[in-house]
Amino acid sequence: MRRSFLGEFEEIVLLVVAACPEEAYGVTIWEDVQQQTGRSITMSAVHATLYRLEEKGFLSSLLGGATAERGGRRKRYFALTDAGVRALQDIQEVRSRLWQAIPPGKFQLIR
Amino acid sequence: MKTTPPRWADRLLETFVAPHLLEDVQGDLHEVFYKQIETDGLFSARREFVWAVLNYLNPFFLKRKPQPNAFPEQSNPTNTSMIRNYFKIAFRNLVRNKTYASINVSGLALGMTCGILIFLLVNYHLHFDNFHPNSDRIYRFVTEQHRETTSYTYSVPNPFGKAFRNDYTFGEKVARVATADDVVLTIKKGREIRKFKEGETVAFAETDFFDIFNFPLLQGNLKTALSEPNTAILTQKMARKFFGDADPINQTFRLDNKIEFKVTGVLKDLPINTDRKTEVYLSYNTLKQYNEWMASDDSWGGIRSSMQCFVRLRPGISPAEVEQVLPAYVKKYRPTNKNVHHYKLQPLDDIHFNARYGGVITKTNLWVLGCIGLFLIFTACVNFINLATAQALKRSKEVGVRKVLGSFRGQLFWQFIAETGLITALAIVLACAVSGLLLPFLNDWFKVQIAINPIANWQLLLFLPLLALVVTFFAGSYPGLILAGFQPVTALKGKISQQNIGGFNTRRMLIVGQFAISQVLIIGMIVITDQMRYSTQSDLGFNKEAVVMLPVATESSVLTMKTLKDQFSQIPGVQTVSVCQAAPASNENVWNTSPKYDNRAEDEAFSVSVKAADDQYVPMFELKMVAGRNLFPADSAKEFLVNETFTKKLGLKSPGEVIGKILSLNDGNTKGAIVGVVGDFHDRSFHDDINAVCIASAPDLYGRYAVKINMATVKSTLAALERTWSAMHPNQVYDYQFLDEQIGNFYETEELMLKLIQSFAAIAIFIGCLGLYGLVSFMAAQKTKEIGIRKVLGSSIGAILWIFVKEFSRLILIAFIVAAPIAYYAMSSWLKNFTFRVDLGVGIFASAIVGTFLIAFITVGFKSIKAALMNPIKALRTE
Numbered sequence: 001m002r003r004s005f006l007g008e009f010e011e012i013v014l015l016v017v018a019a020c021p022e023e024a025y026g027v028t029i030w031e032d033v034q035q036q037t038g039r040s041i042t043m044s045a046v047h048a049t050l051y052r053l054e055e056k057g058f059l060s061s062l063l064g065g066a067t068a069e070r071g072g073r074r075k076r077y078f079a080l081t082d083a084g085v086r087a088l089q090d091i092q093e094v095r096s097r098l099w100q101a102i103p104p105g106k107f108q109l110i111r
Numbered sequence: 112m113k114t115t116p117p118r119w120a121d122r123l124l125e126t127f128v129a130p131h132l133l134e135d136v137q138g139d140l141h142e143v144f145y146k147q148i149e150t151d152g153l154f155s156a157r158r159e160f161v162w163a164v165l166n167y168l169n170p171f172f173l174k175r176k177p178q179p180n181a182f183p184e185q186s187n188p189t190n191t192s193m194i195r196n197y198f199k200i201a202f203r204n205l206v207r208n209k210t211y212a213s214i215n216v217s218g219l220a221l222g223m224t225c226g227i228l229i230f231l232l233v234n235y236h237l238h239f240d241n242f243h244p245n246s247d248r249i250y251r252f253v254t255e256q257h258r259e260t261t262s263y264t265y266s267v268p269n270p271f272g273k274a275f276r277n278d279y280t281f282g283e284k285v286a287r288v289a290t291a292d293d294v295v296l297t298i299k300k301g302r303e304i305r306k307f308k309e310g311e312t313v314a315f316a317e318t319d320f321f322d323i324f325n326f327p328l329l330q331g332n333l334k335t336a337l338s339e340p341n342t343a344i345l346t347q348k349m350a351r352k353f354f355g356d357a358d359p360i361n362q363t364f365r366l367d368n369k370i371e372f373k374v375t376g377v378l379k380d381l382p383i384n385t386d387r388k389t390e391v392y393l394s395y396n397t398l399k400q401y402n403e404w405m406a407s408d409d410s411w412g413g414i415r416s417s418m419q420c421f422v423r424l425r426p427g428i429s430p431a432e433v434e435q436v437l438p439a440y441v442k443k444y445r446p447t448n449k450n451v452h453h454y455k456l457q458p459l460d461d462i463h464f465n466a467r468y469g470g471v472i473t474k475t476n477l478w479v480l481g482c483i484g485l486f487l488i489f490t491a492c493v494n495f496i497n498l499a500t501a502q503a504l505k506r507s508k509e510v511g512v513r514k515v516l517g518s519f520r521g522q523l524f525w526q527f528i529a530e531t532g533l534i535t536a537l538a539i540v541l542a543c544a545v546s547g548l549l550l551p552f553l554n555d556w557f558k559v560q561i562a563i564n565p566i567a568n569w570q571l572l573l574f575l576p577l578l579a580l581v582v583t584f585f586a587g588s589y590p591g592l593i594l595a596g597f598q599p600v601t602a603l604k605g606k607i608s609q610q611n612i613g614g615f616n617t618r619r620m621l622i623v624g625q626f627a628i629s630q631v632l633i634i635g636m637i638v639i640t641d642q643m644r645y646s647t648q649s650d651l652g653f654n655k656e657a658v659v660m661l662p663v664a665t666e667s668s669v670l671t672m673k674t675l676k677d678q679f680s681q682i683p684g685v686q687t688v689s690v691c692q693a694a695p696a697s698n699e700n701v702w703n704t705s706p707k708y709d710n711r712a713e714d715e716a717f718s719v720s721v722k723a724a725d726d727q728y729v730p731m732f733e734l735k736m737v738a739g740r741n742l743f744p745a746d747s748a749k750e751f752l753v754n755e756t757f758t759k760k761l762g763l764k765s766p767g768e769v770i771g772k773i774l775s776l777n778d779g780n781t782k783g784a785i786v787g788v789v790g791d792f793h794d795r796s797f798h799d800d801i802n803a804v805c806i807a808s809a810p811d812l813y814g815r816y817a818v819k820i821n822m823a824t825v826k827s828t829l830a831a832l833e834r835t836w837s838a839m840h841p842n843q844v845y846d847y848q849f850l851d852e853q854i855g856n857f858y859e860t861e862e863l864m865l866k867l868i869q870s871f872a873a874i875a876i877f878i879g880c881l882g883l884y885g886l887v888s889f890m891a892a893q894k895t896k897e898i899g900i901r902k903v904l905g906s907s908i909g910a911i912l913w914i915f916v917k918e919f920s921r922l923i924l925i926a927f928i929v930a931a932p933i934a935y936y937a938m939s940s941w942l943k944n945f946t947f948r949v950d951l952g953v954g955i956f957a958s959a960i961v962g963t964f965l966i967a968f969i970t971v972g973f974k975s976i977k978a979a980l981m982n983p984i985k986a987l988r989t990e
Contacts, residue, residue: 026139027146043143044166047136051171063135070145073138 006058006087012037013049014058014088017078025064025075026050050078058084116144117157120164128172136167193522194529200509201530211502211885212534215495218881219538219582220545221874222491226578227546227571228553229484233477234570235561239384239463243325245423248283250430250456252420253468257451258705259716265419265468267454269410272317272420274440281433282422286320289398289405290389290417293662295844297365298353307353308844313366314389315398323423324387330360331376337394344376346390366393367665368842370400383560386463386471411444414452422456430456449705449714483871486628488578490875492586493621494882495531499590500618501889510594511602523595524588531587532579539579556863589617619922622886625879626926626963627933632872634934634959635941639865641949642942645797646858647851652792653695653732658850660694661816661832664840669746669810671839678835679818684828686819687731691724692812694850695732696793698857702812706805707779708761709772717760719803720794721776723748723812729789731819738767739787748807750786757803758788774805783807796857797947817850876963880970887915887971891978898978899986908979915975919967927960934959 006014016032017024024032030046033039053059064075080088121137128136140163147156205212243249252267252275272287291313298305318337321328328336328344336344343364350359359374366372372393381390399406405415424433437454445452457468464474510523518526547563554561563571663672672690679688692702702721705714722728726744729736729752742750751774758766766788775782791801820828829847836845855862898911935951942948 026135027142030139030143042166043139043163044169044172047132047139047167048169048171051132070138070141073134073141075138076135 006091009045010049010053010058011088011091013046014053014080014084017050017059018080018084018088023064023077024079025077029078053084054078056083057081058087114145114148114153116141116160120161124164124167127168129175131175132172136172140164197526197529198533200526201533204506204530205534208502210888211498214881214885215498215534216538216541218494218878219491219535219586220541221878222488223539223542223578223582224545224549225487225871225874226484227542227575228549229480230574231546231550231561231563231571232553232557232559233481234568234574235384235559236463236472236477239386239471240459241384242382243323243459246459248424248426248428249323249459250422250424251459251462251468252422253455253457254414255453255455256414257453258449258718263467264414264416265457265462266414266416267418267420268412268414268444268452269405269418270408271411271440271454273408275420275422279433279436281424281428281436283425284319284322284423286317286323286421287395288314288316288320288389288419288421289395289402289415290314290419291366291393291401292417294367295665295842296353296391297368297842299363299365304842305353306842306844308846309391311388312349312390314392315395315401316389316392317395320392320421323421326381326387327379329377329379333376336376337392339375340394340397340400341370341372342375342394342397343372344378344392345374346378347380349390350374350377366401370397372397383562411440412448430458449716450718483632487871487874487878488582490625490628490878490882492582493625494878494885495534495586496589496621497618497882498885498889499527499531499586500593501886503590503594504893506594507597507602510597511599514597514599515603520595524591527591527594528583528587531591532583535579535583535586538582539575543575556866618886622879622882622922623926623929625875625882626923626967627929629872629875629879630927630930630959630963631934631937632868632875633962634930634955635938636865636868636872637955637959638934638938638942638949638951639861639868641955642797642945643858643861643865645949646861646945646947647855651696651854652790653734655694655696655732655850655854657820657822658694658731659818659820659829659832659847660850660853661818661836661845661847662843663690663813663815664843667813667840672810672813672816675816675836675839678839679816679832682828682831682835684821684824684831686821687727688819689725689727689731689817690810690813690815691728691817692722692809692814694815694817694853695722695734696795696854696857698795703802704776706803707775708769709774715761717803719753719757719776719805721809721812722794722804722806723809724806725808728806728817731817732792734792735790737788737790738765739770739785741787742806742808745808746810748781748809749783750807751783752787752789752806753785754789754794754801754804755791756801757805760803776805781807781809793947796854797945798857800946876966880966883919883967884970884974887919887974890915890918891974894978895981895986898981899983902983903987908976911979912975915971915978916968919971920964923960923963923967927956927963931956 012033013029016029016036020028020032022028026043026047029050030041030043033046034041050059050061054061058081059078060081061076061078064077066072066074124137124140125133140160143163144156144160147159151159240246251265252271253263253265254267256262256264269287269289272285276282276285290311292311294309294313296307296309296313298307316337318333321333329347331344336342345353345359353359353364354362359377362374364372364374378390378392381387404410405418424430433456434454440454441452457465462468462470464470464472464477466473513523513526550561550563553559667675676688676690679685703718704721705717706719707714724742726742728734729741737755739752742752753769753774755766758769761769763769769785769788772785773782774785785805789806794802794804818832832847833845837843894914898914901911934956939951942951
């Protein structure tokens with residue numbers, strides 16, 4: 001399979017789903033993303049990203065049971081797939097490799 | 112207080128967001144909404160909700176989920192899913208049976224192409240001169256001339272219009288139009304002089320003409336434009352032709368190099384659908400400079416075909432009322448004349464269709480055309496029905512399954528109609544394209560100018576869908592009913608056979624109908640071809656070969672004609688030259704008058720055609736002298752030749768009796784002795800009887816030089832003739848015509864008819880053969896086993912072929928029995944147009960049926976021979 005790359009926002013959403021203690025669905029993810037990044041984000045952007053990640057195979061989703069709240073509409077719970085986990089790890093690895101490759105003196109300079 | 116999100120925003124969301132995403136998206140939005148009510152209050156929650164919803168309106172959410180399910184209709188049935196299925200199955204069927212499909216589509220397309228073209232033509236002819244205001248009150252005065260026979264002309268005596276206008280108040284407007292045919296207009300442009308020969312586009316018209324007819328003026332004032340003598344108005348087209356881009360107003364031109372005109376107005380170009388062909392209108396009060404007799408108020412003596420008179424009656428006046436007062440004119444002005452005039456009113460909408468008064472095409476002919484178009488569409492449909500019914504057998508399993516799954520008969524029927532609709536739609540698209548390509552040829556043949564203009568031609572826009580609909584239902588309903596009527600159990604068992612789908616006889620009948628139509632057309636074609644060959648190739652009583660007719664320029668003096676004649680005869684390649692009024696057989700320049708013979712007290716009741724000619728006329732055209740001698744060279748009518756019919760009409764026993772008797776014409780103005788009798792020759796087309804004819808030398812009537820040339824050196828001789836003629840008449844326009852071509856033109860209508868019927872017959876046969884081919888290939892497939900068994904049991908190839916041949920020859924024979932009487936009736940009434948005609952012999956019918964057999968055999972032969980030659984083992988093994 002051709003490897004799909006993750007965009008910055010996609011990475012954040014994926015991490016949020018991964019970090020979520022309970023089962024994650026649209027509203028919780030949306031709130032967490034705003035909270036974590038401190039940016040104001042529309043719900044549609046989050047939804048679009050979630051569905052796109054699902055298409056790419058990084059997320060899987062499952063419709064929950066019907067409840068009385070929200071007009072009886074079911075929630076769609078998202079969870080990381082193996083591919084999703086691997087993708088996050090890959091990114092992490094690349095980053096830390098790069099971090100380590102930074103010569104010690106340079107970093108102070110930049111700072 | 113309402114605590115729900117705005118309903119319209121919800122609706123918007125439901126319409127836009129793809130169904131598979133909607134549920135949780137909407138749920139999440141609602142959850143947030145209710146949360147926000149708690150934190151921010153209802154108002155801002157609603158606002159936020161709307162804003163959030165608007166954010167979903169993008170392609171990502173709009174895009175529907177690709178359907179992984181093969182039969183999505185079943186999981187989510189809609190109103191159209193069955194219909195879509197019908198079309199899908201129809202399409203698959205077409206792709207699977209390519210031969211069958213192409214036969215069907217091409218047959219239908221061919222039939223419909225004819226239908227569309229004929230519709231365009233008929234529609235074109237039905238909309239002539241319909242744009243004049245109050246056209247129901249516009250009439251033309253016409254004349255019935257009662258002699259021993261009645262003849263009809265669309266003209267009236269010259270002063271008629273003026274008298275009617277002055278004497279009666281019936282007419283709101285009365286206008287006379289006198290056409291000036293075959294004139295030369297010259298335009299001086301600096302030093303250069305440009306000449307234009309105008310056949311039928313120039314006329315003298317009274318101003319009221321433009322009040323009656325709706326031909327608007329673009330430049331100039333209609334009230335004054337034609338009131339002065341020597342003024343003219345012309346159409347934009349003519350203005351461009353004469354003066355180029357220069358402003359035509361106040362330009363001048365000369366008519367026949369003697370009368371000068373000043374342009375005072377420009378007319379909008381004439382619409383295509385008018386029978387008024389005049390494009391250059393000259394002021395009527397100039398007519399007396401052109402032809403004093405025509406302009407005279409007393410010229411009641413004769414009728415010139417160029418004088419027409421139109422009237423718009425006052426509202427409420429009936430034409431019968433007007434016709435009642437008209438005989439008074441005959442009493443007043445022509446009390447003793449043998450040629451009794453009856454003046455009539457012809458309604459404007461009759462002018463285009465009345466052949467008596469020079470109509471372009473009769474309504475009967477339009478009906479015939481329409482019927483032929485219908486027939487062709489009918490044959491195409493029959494084809495379809497035949498093939499589709501035969502094909503139905505292959506579909507029996509499908510029908511069985513559908514029925515078991517709960518299809519109603521009605522649904523199966525509609526399925527088949529949808530399938531037919533698809534084929535018809537394909538065919539009609541093809542037919543439109545082909546019609547578009549053929550339209551220029553149609554225009555050329557019929558000398559019409561049909562243009563396809565979807566906006567103006569709304570009738571066509573209506574016609575096409577209607578045609579598609581009618582064809583779909585006509586062609587589709589019978590096979591549809593058959594298909595829908597299958598018993599599901601027998602259908603599934605595959606036990607449906609030729610007998611079950613019944614209607615084999617119905618289909619035979621349809622084939623018979625098809626072939627009957629083709630044969631009627633074939634017989635018609637043979638008869639017309641025969642008659643045409645007879646008319647153009649049989650002996651006319653004179654020799655028409657290798658004769659060139661040149662015009663005698665207007666106002667040529669006797670001397671000019673003599674000089675030119677001498678100059679012509681010196682050209683190498685010219686054998687003889689005669690100057691005459693017209694060729695022996697001619698429709699132009701005919702002067703008919705009542706003769707007075709010998710010392711009889713009164714004019715004869717019959718009319719005689721006067722043919723002015725010099726002494727060379729008889730030898731050149733090889734007219735036979737029956738008695739007496741030829742004319743001597745002369746410059747005036749002192750002596751006459753007559754033909755045999757003349758002597759017979761006089762009631763004389765032997766032609767010799769007339770020799771030496773005095774003949775007087777035109778109230779004694781022309782008088783002379785009869786010196787000879789020529790054998791009868793056809794002085795008109797074969798439509799007409801041979802008239803009484805007299806020949807005399809009368810230079811003032813001469814209109815043509817007839818030049819007999821040597822056919823070996825045509826080109827150089829023609830060039831020399833033109834040089835000589837043009838040197839003598841530098842201001843005139845030269846033209847020439849071969850006599851045999853001129854005579855061929857007598858039969859223009861018939862020639863057209865022949866071309867038409869040839870194409871129609873070809874199309875009908877082609878469509879018929881397509882059907883036959885389809886039927887035979889189906890039969891061959893059906894009888895595979897039968898043929899195998901027969902062969903195993905020792906049947907010969909010939910015997911097997913006979914199975915096929917027997918089938919179609921029987922059908923063709925029955926068709927012939929139907930077709931022959933119809934064709935006989937139709938063609939004998941057509942032949943009645945000709946006084947001299949071929950017999951409807953047995954040979955014509957025999958060749959028609961032999962021809963049909965031959966064509967049918969060629970069509971059927973290949974398939975049936977292939978079937979007969981097939982290895983029986985193979986046939987028997989197929990299960």
